[in-house]
Each structure stands twice: as structure tokens, then as C-alpha cells.
Amino acid sequence: MGTVRVINVSERRRVLTFWERIYLPEVWRGLVLTARHFFVNLWRHTLRLFGVKSALPGAATYQYPEVRRPQSPRLRTLHRLAKRPDGTPRCVACMMCETVCPAFCIKIVAEEVDDPNIEKRPKSFDIDIGRCVFCGFCVEACPEDAIRMDTGITEIGALSREGMVLNIDTLLSLPPKSERGDKPVDFLQQQLVQ
Amino acid sequence: MSAGMEIGAAVGKTIFIVMFALSLGGLLTWVERKQSAVMQDRIGANRASILGFRVWGLFHIIADAVKMFTKEDFVPDTPHKFIHALAPVLSIFFALLSFAVIPFGSSIVIAGQSIGLQVADVNVGILFIFAMMSVAVYGVVLAGWSSNNNYSLLGGVRATAQMISYEITFGLTLVGVIMIFQTLSLQEIVRAQGGLLFGFLPMWGVFLQPLGFLLFMTAAIAETKRIPFDIPEGESEIIGFFLEYSSMKFGMFMFADFIEQILVASMVTTFFFGGWQVPYLGDGGFVFPWGSTIDMNTWLVESLRVISFVLKVSFFCWLQMLIRWTLPRFRFDQLMNLGWKILLPLSLANALVTAIIVLWIGR
Numbered sequence: 001m002g003t004v005r006v007i008n009v010s011e012r013r014r015v016l017t018f019w020e021r022i023y024l025p026e027v028w029r030g031l032v033l034t035a036r037h038f039f040v041n042l043w044r045h046t047l048r049l050f051g052v053k054s055a056l057p058g059a060a061t062y063q064y065p066e067v068r069r070p071q072s073p074r075l076r077t078l079h080r081l082a083k084r085p086d087g088t089p090r091c092v093a094c095m096m097c098e099t100v101c102p103a104f105c106i107k108i109v110a111e112e113v114d115d116p117n118i119e120k121r122p123k124s125f126d127i128d129i130g131r132c133v134f135c136g137f138c139v140e141a142c143p144e145d146a147i148r149m150d151t152g153i154t155e156i157g158a159l160s161r162e163g164m165v166l167n168i169d170t171l172l173s174l175p176p177k178s179e180r181g182d183k184p185v186d187f188l189q190q191q192l193v194q
Numbered sequence: 195m196s197a198g199m200e201i202g203a204a205v206g207k208t209i210f211i212v213m214f215a216l217s218l219g220g221l222l223t224w225v226e227r228k229q230s231a232v233m234q235d236r237i238g239a240n241r242a243s244i245l246g247f248r249v250w251g252l253f254h255i256i257a258d259a260v261k262m263f264t265k266e267d268f269v270p271d272t273p274h275k276f277i278h279a280l281a282p283v284l285s286i287f288f289a290l291l292s293f294a295v296i297p298f299g300s301s302i303v304i305a306g307q308s309i310g311l312q313v314a315d316v317n318v319g320i321l322f323i324f325a326m327m328s329v330a331v332y333g334v335v336l337a338g339w340s341s342n343n344n345y346s347l348l349g350g351v352r353a354t355a356q357m358i359s360y361e362i363t364f365g366l367t368l369v370g371v372i373m374i375f376q377t378l379s380l381q382e383i384v385r386a387q388g389g390l391l392f393g394f395l396p397m398w399g400v401f402l403q404p405l406g407f408l409l410f411m412t413a414a415i416a417e418t419k420r421i422p423f424d425i426p427e428g429e430s431e432i433i434g435f436f437l438e439y440s441s442m443k444f445g446m447f448m449f450a451d452f453i454e455q456i457l458v459a460s461m462v463t464t465f466f467f468g469g470w471q472v473p474y475l476g477d478g479g480f481v482f483p484w485g486s487t488i489d490m491n492t493w494l495v496e497s498l499r500v501i502s503f504v505l506k507v508s509f510f511c512w513l514q515m516l517i518r519w520t521l522p523r524f525r526f527d528q529l530m531n532l533g534w535k536i537l538l539p540l541s542l543a544n545a546l547v548t549a550i551i552v553l554w555i556g557r
């Protein structure tokens with residue numbers, strides 16, 4: 001065990017030098033810094049305006065609705081329920097996710113299946129996205145790898161609280177980001193805005 | 195000069211300077227957003243469009259105005275409804291009135307009559323501006339008081355304390371300028387700055403009063419109540435005097451800030467940067483210190499001067515924006531310390547040293 005270094009807040013208070021206390025040189029330095037950003041960015045904007053594509057962008061921001069930020073593949077986005085090759089849900093209604101969910105936002109009603117290998121399946125499977133904290137515990141808890149958070153959908157909204165509850169049909173119909181590519185999903189209009 | 199012509203000239207000049215202040219003020223609402231964005235590596239407001247044209251978000255000026263006018267005009271439950279409505283008017287009215295004495299050009303000759311390019315050439319111009327700026331404080335104080343809200347009242351009190359503290363420095367720094375140019379008329383001050391120092395340097399106030407310029411700029415920014423001196427407003431956490439204002443009444447307070455910013459820029463230009471003077475430009479054209487001359491007719495000279503005034507004012511508006519988006523806000527005790535313990539003694543010393551030098555040279 002190494003020693004833990006304790007830092008008192010008062011120790012970190014640096015004594016300002018004379019020129020710093022005068023403040024004017026520091027004001028000048030600050031102004032030079034911001035003015036440099038201003039002129040450099042203005043120059044880059046101007047170059048790009050006149051079609052010089054090689055110029056660096058003048059802003060570090062994304063023009064959001066038109067241009068989207070690249071997402072990390074690990075990013076936890078809207079849930080979906082995976083399907084078996086024959087199209088039935090992978091979920092076996094084991095209630096693991098419902099149990100582990102810290103926000104209590106999963107509601108599953110199970111029913112029996114004749115297939116002895118599966119035995120159970122969800123009759124209904126609702127996730128109240130309005131309460132979900134996107135912790136991803138449900139994904140980790142699932143023994144069947146049935147619930148996944150890889151749709152890449154981050155814009156989730158509805159006009160009512162009920163609209164935020166996704167049912168099993170919606171969850172099964174959502175494609176993963178890898179299949180969807182950059183195509184936008186139009187399910188927002190169909191499902192959420194009710 | 196005939197009476198009709200005199201009235202015509204006065205109306206023309208008034209319209210020019212009011213339009214100048216108002217349109218530049220409107221433009222500044224856009225500049226404020228765009229300049230801060232460019233300084234911070236962002237794009238800034240660019241969404242308002244007319245028929246798909248965005249022109250770098252310039253339509254946001256119109257969009258803002260429409261928004262302000264169509265919002266609900268909420269009036270708090272106060273016994274002073276009239277004063278509550280009057281306060282923003284006072285704020286903006288006195289700021290605009292100060293432009294009357296700002297000279298934006300020398301003079302033009304129309305039909306044999308010489309017309310000075312200044313709305314009112316009063317010989318106590320400086321005092322007039324001070325009076326107007328002091329009265330403008332009432333707008334803020336009355337807004338805080340009539341809102342019937344403790345936070346607003348405290349904001350108004352802070353504003354009073356700050357403005358009174360800084361008004362003293364504001365006035366004292368100009369004493370140096372007055373002593374050097376020996377006049378209170380702004381037009382005379384600008385004319386006096388047309389000379390040359392050591393044969394090559396324009397005799398601008400900033401070269402004669404460098405310390406005075408710094409002090410004046412600081413006090414003037416404090417007068418406009420903008421960051422780093424936005425104690426009266428402090429909209430993000432300490433809540434200011436316009437808490438109970440909404441719709442265009444709030445818009446007027448904001449607009450008054452921009453107008454004051456232009457006013458300060460005009461004053462700095464007039465007192466310290468030669469007003470409408472273009473370096474080496476005399477009434478008959480350029481006369482360079484190395485001997486060469488370029489002859490020009492009066493109209494060209496006059497246009498150059500007005501353009502020079504507008505450019506200088508725009509530059510100082512830009513500089514104030516740069517300061518506003520660079521420096522953090524002062525704490526209230528720091529603000530008072532700066533005003534009373536640093537700026538005031540410095541401005542006194544500045545006036546004293548200037549007086550001694552002026553007397554010594556004049557002897």
C-alpha cells in the first residue's frame with residue numbers, strides 16, 4: 001500500500017506574483033488569447049466560405065440535426081429485443097432484467113410455450129424509457145443476450161408519459177445500428193409521438 | 195442661415211445619429227452571439243432563415259425582435275405599475291439622448307451654408323453626457339424598486355452603488371483631457387486632436403493620456419453594466435434589477451445596454467482616438483509628414499471622416515465584446531476595491547500630473 005497523499009485546499013492556493021496581482025498584464029494575455037481564437041477561426045471560416053476545402057474547420061462543433069457525432073460502438077442507446085433465426089424473440093422471460101433494473105422500468109408478463117427447450121416467453125415486455133437511466137444493467141444481466149442497447153437511437157421523445165413506454169412489438173422491430181447504418185429511424189413518429 | 199434649412203439640417207443629423215445608434219445596436223445583438231461563438235470555436239446562431247437564406251444568422255435580429263414583441267408582457271403585482279413601465283424607457287432614452295453631442299464629422303457646406311456634423315454643438319458637451327449617463331441610473335434604480343421584489347431591489351441597489359463609484363473615476367479621468375484641450379465642447383476636442391506630436395504622431399488623446407485612457411475604458415465598461423462588471427444584472431446567479439421584466443420591456447433594458455456600449459465606444463473614440471479625424475487628413479486632403487500630399491475635394495474628405503468615425507466606433511464595440519467574453523465577473527468587494535482604492539487614486543494622480551505638465555509647458 002502506497003501512502004495516500006492528502007492535499008489541503010488551502011495548500012493549493014498559489015500566491016500570485018506581483019504582475020498577476022496587477023491584473024492588467026493578465027487581462028492583456030486573456031484578450032490576446034481570445035482574440036487569437038477569434039481571428040484564426042474567422043480566417044478558417046472565410047477560407048471555407050470561398051471553397052478552400054483543405055482549410056481546417058473554424059468550429060469544433062457539429063451542425064447537429066444535419067451532421068451527427070460519430071458514436072462509440074460501446075455507447076448505450078435505445079434498447080431492442082433480439083430475435084432467433086426463426087423470428088421469435090430470444091427472450092425467455094426469466095425476469096433477470098426486470099429484477100436488476102435500478103429504475104424499475106421493465107415490466108414483463110410471461111407465458112408458457114410448448115417448445116420444451118424454451119418453456120417461457122414474454123407475453124408482453126414494456127420498457128418505460130421515461131424512467132430508464134441507461135445504466136445497461138439489463139443487458140449485462142440477460143442470460144440469453146436477448147435485450148441489447150445497440151440501436152444507436154439517442155433522440156427519444158414523446159408527447160405523453162404513456163408514449164414513452166415501448167411495447168414488445170416496437171422493441172422487436174428496432175434494427176441494430178450495424179444494420180441500420182446511418183439511415184434515420186422513423187419509428188419516433190409512429191410509436192413515441194402518440 | 196435660413197430657419198427652414200436649419201431645421202432641415204437638424205432633423206437630418208438627428209435621423210442619421212439615431213439610425214446609426216439603433217441599427218448598430220441591433221447589429222450588436224447579432225455580433226454578441228456570433229463573436230462569442232467564433233471566439234469559443236463555435237458557430238453561433240445560424241438557424242433563422244428566410245426562403246432558405248440564412249446569411250450567417252443575420253435574420254436572428256428580426257427573429258429576436260418578433261419574439262420580444264409577441265411574448266407575454268408580464269407585469270408583477272406592484273403598486274407602481276406606471277414607474278415599472280417607465281423605467282426601461284428612461285434607460286434607453288437617456289442613453290440615446292447622449293448621442294446628441296457626439297460629433298461624427300467636421301462640417302459640410304450645402305448651398306453656401308456650413309453645417310456642423312453634430313446634432314447639438316453645446317459648449318458643455320462633456321457635462322451634458324455626464325448628466326445623461328447619471329440620469330440613466332434612475333432607469334435601473336426605478337426598475338429595481340418598482341418591481342416590488344426583493345431581488346430586483348437588491349439588484350437596483352447594487353447598480354446604484356456601482357455606478358456612483360465608477361462615475362467619479364469616469365469624470366476625473368476626463369479632467370486630464372479637458373485640461374489638455376482646454377475646452378468642454380466635444381467638437382473642439384476632436385478638432386484639437388488633428389495636430390501632430392513630434393511631427394508624425396497624430397495628437398490623439400490616447401498618446402497624451404495613456405493612463406487616462408485605461409482608467410476611462412475601465413470605468414466606462416463598468417458604466418455599461420456588462421461583464422466583468424455585471425454585478426447589477428448577474429443574470430446567471432445573483433439575479434438583477436430586471437427580474438420582473440418580460441417581453442419588450444426586458445428587451446429595452448438589453449437594448450439600452452447595447453446602446454450604452456455604442457455610446458462608450460463613441461466617447462472613447464471622441465476623447466482618446468481623434469473622433470472623426472483620419473491621421474494626416476486635413477481639410478484639403480492628405481498631408482503626410484514626409485512631405486507628399488494628396489488633394490481631395492471636401493465631400494470626399496468629409497465622407498472619409500464619417501467613415502473613420504464609424505469604423506473606430508465599430509472597433510471599440512468589438513473590443514468591448516472581446517473583453518466581455520474574456521474576463522470573469524468581479525466579486526462585489528473586488529469591484530468596490532477596484533473603484534475606490536485603485537481607480538480613484540490613480541485618476542486623481544493622473545489629473546494632478548497632467549495639471550503640472552500642462553502648467554509647465556504653458557509657462
Ligand code: SF4
Pocket residue numbers: 097100101102103104105106127131132133134135136137138139
Ligand atoms: S438500462 Fe438500466 S434503467 Fe434502463 S431498462 Fe436497463 S436496467 Fe433498467
Ligand code: SF4
Pocket residue numbers: 090091092093094095096097098108138141142143144145146147
Ligand atoms: S434478462 Fe433477457 S431473457 Fe431474461 S427477461 Fe430480460 S430480456 Fe428476457
